[in-house]
Amino acid sequence: MENEKAINLEVNPSSNTAITTLIMLANAGYDQASAILEKMGVEKEKVFHGIDRKDMINRPVDIARELRYVALNRTIEESGYQTLMDLPCGYTPKVFEFTEKGMRYIGCDLPAVIDDFAPIIDSMTDEEQKKKIDFAVVDVTNYESLKAAADKADGPVCIATEGLLAYLSSDEKQQLWRNIRRILSEKGGCWLNTDAETIRRYFAVFKAVAGDGAGDLMAGLIKGFSEQSDTDLRSNSSEVLSGQMKGTGESVRMDYEKLEAAYHAAGLLVEKVPYYREDLELHLFNSMSPEEIEKVRENIKHVNIWKFTVDPAYQEKEDAGFSGAAAGPVDPSLPFQVKSELKDGVLSVSIQGRMDTITAPELLKQFQEAGEGIRSIHVDVSRMSYVSSAGLRVLLIMYKSLADKDKFEMAGVSKAVREILETTGFDQFLLKE
Ligand SMILES: C[S@@+](CC[C@H](N)C(=O)[O-])C[C@H]1O[C@@H](n2cnc3c(N)ncnc32)[C@H](O)[C@@H]1O
Numbered sequence: 001m002e003n004e005k006a007i008n009l010e011v012n013p014s015s016n017t018a019i020t021t022l023i024m025l026a027n028a029g030y031d032q033a034s035a036i037l038e039k040m041g042v043e044k045e046k047v048f049h050g051i052d053r054k055d056m057i058n059r060p061v062d063i064a065r066e067l068r069y070v071a072l073n074r075t076i077e078e079s080g081y082q083t084l085m086d087l088p089c090g091y092t093p094k095v096f097e098f099t100e101k102g103m104r105y106i107g108c109d110l111p112a113v114i115d116d117f118a119p120i121i122d123s124m125t126d127e128e129q130k131k132k133i134d135f136a137v138v139d140v141t142n143y144e145s146l147k148a149a150a151d152k153a154d155g156p157v158c159i160a161t162e163g164l165l166a167y168l169s170s171d172e173k174q175q176l177w178r179n180i181r182r183i184l185s186e187k188g189g190c191w192l193n194t195d196a197e198t199i200r201r202y203f204a205v206f207k208a209v210a211g212d213g214a215g216d217l218m219a220g221l222i223k224g225f226s227e228q229s230d231t232d233l234r235s236n237s238s239e240v241l242s243g244q245m246k247g248t249g250e251s252v253r254m255d256y257e258k259l260e261a262a263y264h265a266a267g268l269l270v271e272k273v274p275y276y277r278e279d280l281e282l283h284l285f286n287s288m289s290p291e292e293i294e295k296v297r298e299n300i301k302h303v304n305i306w307k308f309t310v311d312p313a314y315q316e317k318e319d320a321g322f323s324g325a326a327a328g329p330v331d332p333s334l335p336f337q338v339k340s341e342l343k344d345g346v347l348s349v350s351i352q353g354r355m356d357t358i359t360a361p362e363l364l365k366q367f368q369e370a371g372e373g374i375r376s377i378h379v380d381v382s383r384m385s386y387v388s389s390a391g392l393r394v395l396l397i398m399y400k401s402l403a404d405k406d407k408f409e410m411a412g413v414s415k416a417v418r419e420i421l422e423t424t425g426f427d428q429f430l431l432k433e
Contacts, residue, residue: 018090018113021163024062025069025093028283032093039120040091059287060217064205066282067300068194071275072162073097075305078273081158081189085150087140088164091117099125099132106157108138108149110357139357140164141175141388146183156188165195169389171420177266184310191268191308196259200303201275208295209288263306267314272304330385330414340366345375347398352383355391364394367401375407382412392426399429406432 019042025033073094076084084098089107098105107117118135125133136149150157159180168176180191194201202221206214260270276297285293336353347370351363377398381387387395399408410430413421421427 017163017167018088018092018109021065021069022091022093024065028062028066029286030093030283032096035124036091036093036120039124040116058217059284060206060209061202061221063209063282063284063288063296064202066284067205067275067296068162068201070280070282071277071305072160072192072194074277075192075273075307076158076160077101079158079190079192079307081156083153083155083157083189085153085157085159087138087146087159087161088113089117089135090163091120095121095133099129102132104132104153105134106149106152107133107135108146110139111137111361137358139388139390140168140179141172142354142356142358143175143179143182145358146179147186150183150187153187157183158189159183159191161192162194165193166198169424171423172388174266177263177268180308181267181310181314184308192273193306193308196256196306197303201300204299204303205296208299209292263308264311267311268308269311271307271309273307274301275303275305276301330383330416332385334383334385336362338363338366340370342370342374345373347374347377348380349377350380350383354386354388355384355394356386356388357390360388360391360394363391364397367394367398374401375404377402377408379408379410380412381410381417382414384412384414384417387417387420389424392421392424392430395430396426405429 019040022033022037023042026037076098081103083104083106084094085106085108086092086094088109089095090109090113092107095105095107107114107121109117114135114137121133121135122130134149134152136145136152138145138149140146164176165173184191199218203214203218206217210217263270280297288296332354334353336355336359338349338351340347340349342348347367349363349366353359355363379395379398395410399405402408408430409432413431418427418431421431
């Protein structure tokens with residue numbers, strides 16, 4: 001079990017980021033967040049791996065995050081749907097907020113998070129509450145996993161996203177959009193996404209409480225994000241922090257029209273719901289001056305949560321059987337399978353199906369079980385239909401383990417997989433030309 005957890009964390013390091021939101025909410029005075037933290041055995045002042053909270057989070061960031069939490073919760077409630085699909089849930093106290101209001105809650109996240117979080121919530125709830133709560137292991141790029149999660153709801157779903165897009169590559173975002181559209185077409189409902197205007201929200205708050213320091217704060221934040229994520233956010237062209245940082249915060253720009261058009265092309269209609277409401281209250285307002293509060297209120301008047309519904313005019317030709325943007329000549333419906341054999345120092349591996357966050361841990365497990373003495377690795381990917389960043393990470397771990405890097409070989413690379421390797425830069429290590 002401990003090893004399984006370590007494997008999951010190695011494959012999905014972004015899971016750790018969810019704890020920082022929980023710590024922020026606990027520190028802002030949300031008692032249920034403190035109760036979850038206590039159950040997790042995490043000290044409020046520390047984040048995982050002993051990093052001092054003070055080094056990585058500060059007051060303006062906390063204000064921007066509480067703002068997101070409060071505004072999203074209110075927008076979920078206003079949507080009027082009876083089931084909340086929290087995508088990704090992290091370790092959020094939302095599970096209590098919404099079940100107390102009578103809604104059903106489906107918490108969805110990567111295995112590393114759900115394995116930790118589901119038993120904790122189970123230990124904190126009575127039989128009546130448990131009836132309203134479900135958890136599901138998903139990878140947002142994996143349609144089948146999302147469908148299984150959504151099917152836990154009888155009717156339409158309100159899918160809510162805060163703090164996800166920063167961790168996805170452009171290709172993974174495209175898959176997410178497509179998957180969301182398919183889920184909404186089948187179940188009905190809406191998707192609320194706070195991440196489209198992340199940069200605007202942070203900047204609005206930073207300008208209100210940090211004045212001239214806002215630009216430096218933005219630059220520091222972007223650097224922090226980039227270090228937590230596989231995707232290079234500074235050059236990522238579609239979402240979250242796609243504005244160009246040119247030294248000062250004032251030059252942060254974002255092409256929202258282009259972004260909206262991209263969503264539209266994926267079959268999603270956008271409605272913008274403002275963060276601002278006259279009665280907006282944050283716990284952290286207690287620690288702010290009246291001038292700061294007023295400026296925050298004023299600055300967020302133009303910041304929005306994006307609410308998506310399915311465009312009824314949209315026709316998708318290749319929906320049936322699609323399981324990833326990289327679908328190529330390899331049958332995308334092949335089930336995932338790894339076979340490996342170690343003989344005379346040569347590890348031969350063959351991978352079939354989609355290698356993503358849910359399936360990649362199996363490869364890492366088999367690699368670790370093969371033990372010492374691997375001098376060369378041969379990976380047959382001719383039946384691998386798709387590889388996500390989690391899968392690439394495992395291949396890289398295998399590659400790095402070799403004393404002689406020339407002894408790593410991948411065979412049967414499809415055009416689609418080659419494109420992913422080239423876009424992410426992994427081709428430099430994993431492919432030989
Ligand atoms: C910053 S946290 C936000 C969590 C939660 N919404 C909150 O506000 O506390 C980012 C979350 O995204 C999850 N995540 C990253 N990539 C994912 C993927 N491909 N599929 C599902 N979840 C993913 C991580 O496990 C992590 O829990």
